[in-house]
Amino acid sequence: xxxxxxxxxxxxxxxxxxxxxxxxxxxxxxxxxxxxxxxxxxxxxxxxxxxxxxxxxxxxxxxxxxxxxxxxxxxxxxxxxxxxxxxxxxxxxxxxxxxxxxxxxxxxxxxxxxxxxxxxxxxxxxxxxxxxxxxxxxxxxxx
Numbered sequence: 001x002x003x004x005x006x007x008x009x010x011x012x013x014x015x016x017x018x019x020x021x022x023x024x025x026x027x028x029x030x031x032x033x034x035x036x037x038x039x040x041x042x043x044x045x046x047x048x049x050x051x052x053x054x055x056x057x058x059x060x061x062x063x064x065x066x067x068x069x070x071x072x073x074x075x076x077x078x079x080x081x082x083x084x085x086x087x088x089x090x091x092x093x094x095x096x097x098x099x100x101x102x103x104x105x106x107x108x109x110x111x112x113x114x115x116x117x118x119x120x121x122x123x124x125x126x127x128x129x130x131x132x133x134x135x136x137x138x139x140x141x142x143x
Contacts, residue, residue: 008064009064012063012064012065013065015063015065015066016063016065016066019039019063019066019115019119020032020035020036020039022115022118023035023038023039023111023112023115026111026114026115027102027108027111029102030102031100031102034097034100034102034103037096037097037100038093038097038100038103038108038109038112039066039069039112039115040069040072040096041092041093041096041097042093042109042112042113043062043066043069043070043112044069044070044072044073044074044096045089045092045093045096046128047059047070047071047074047079048074048078048079048080048081049079049080049081049083049131049132049133049136050079050080050128050131051080051131052076052079054127054128054131055079057124057127058120058124058128059071061119061120061121061124062120083133083136084133084135084136085133085135085136086106086135086136086138086139089109089135089136089139090105090106090109090139093109106139109139110139110140110141113139113140113141114141117141117142117143118143122143125140125143126143129142
């Protein structure tokens with residue numbers, strides 16, 4: 001039982017910690033704060049490439065707190081963006097991470113996508129990957 005009687009919030013916090021811990025392990029990073037920053041930056045930049053229907057279907061499978069981060073700062077009229085090159089996708093995320101020492105670029109972004117492969121339905125992952133430009137899709141291993 002939750003101390004505040006808000007089990008849905010407590011459960012979401014727990015699941016969010018599980019995702020961050022799993023991602024930090026996949027990355028082999030010591031900083032969970034940096035792993036969270038990478039997860040947030042990657043999800044938000046991915047979001048900006050998706051059409052609203054696909055974005056809604058994908059977000060419905062995210063835990064409550066991660067869904068909040070996913071939508072944080074979203075400006076619907078500016079999406080989807082037309083970025084096509086993986087180098088631009090990677091560079092954008094790098095600028096969001098600032099001086100994260102452990103960041104290795106595409107390899108780490110791929111770790112976020114591998115995490116999503118285990119947490120989101122295979123059908124939804126296939127739909128999202130299919131909607132991305134091929135160069136960006138190449139960063140995301142098939143489930």
